[in-house]
Amino acid sequence: MIIWVRNFVLIFAILSVVYLILSAHYARKQRRKLKDQHKTIKQDQPEDEFIxxxxxxxxxxxxxxxxxxxxxxxxxxxxxxxxxxAYA
Known part of the structure; x- marks a missing residue:
């Protein structure tokens, strides 16, 4: 039983790292997309506020x-x- 708990904790830690990497990657990608969009649209709104x-x-x-x-x-x-x- 303790092996299962250890495995779940290890898997959770690995998945947390994967989640953080994916979240950071897609947020950075969205921010870059918004910067490019602001440059092409040429709005009166400041770039920081738009982003x-x-x-x-x-x-x-x-x-x-x-x-x-x-x-x-x-x-x-x-x-x-x-x-x-267990039940098959």
């Missing part, structure tokens, strides 16, 4: 929520495999 508003919209969008599936999918698959191994 801040765009990042707020990004955080409320579906993509950051889908990145959270990095945690859900492996643990759901493990739960299904454990259930099938």
């Amino acid at each position: 801040a508003h765009g990042m707020i919209k990004y955080r409320r969008s579906l993509k950051p929520k889908l990145i959270f599936c990095v945690y859900l999918v492996p643990f759901v698959l493990m739960a299904i495999l454990i259930y099938l191994a």
Whole structure:
């Protein structure tokens, strides 16, 4: 039993690193996209304000929520495999 707990903690730590890397990558990618968009549109709004508003919209969008599936999918698959191994 203690081996399972150790494995879950290790897997959770690895998935946390993957989640942080993916979140940082996509946030940086969105920020770069907003900078390019601001340059092409030539708005009266300052660039920092435009980017801040765009990042707020990004955080409320579906993509950051889908990145959270990095945690859900492996643990759901493990739960299904454990259930099938125990009751099959």
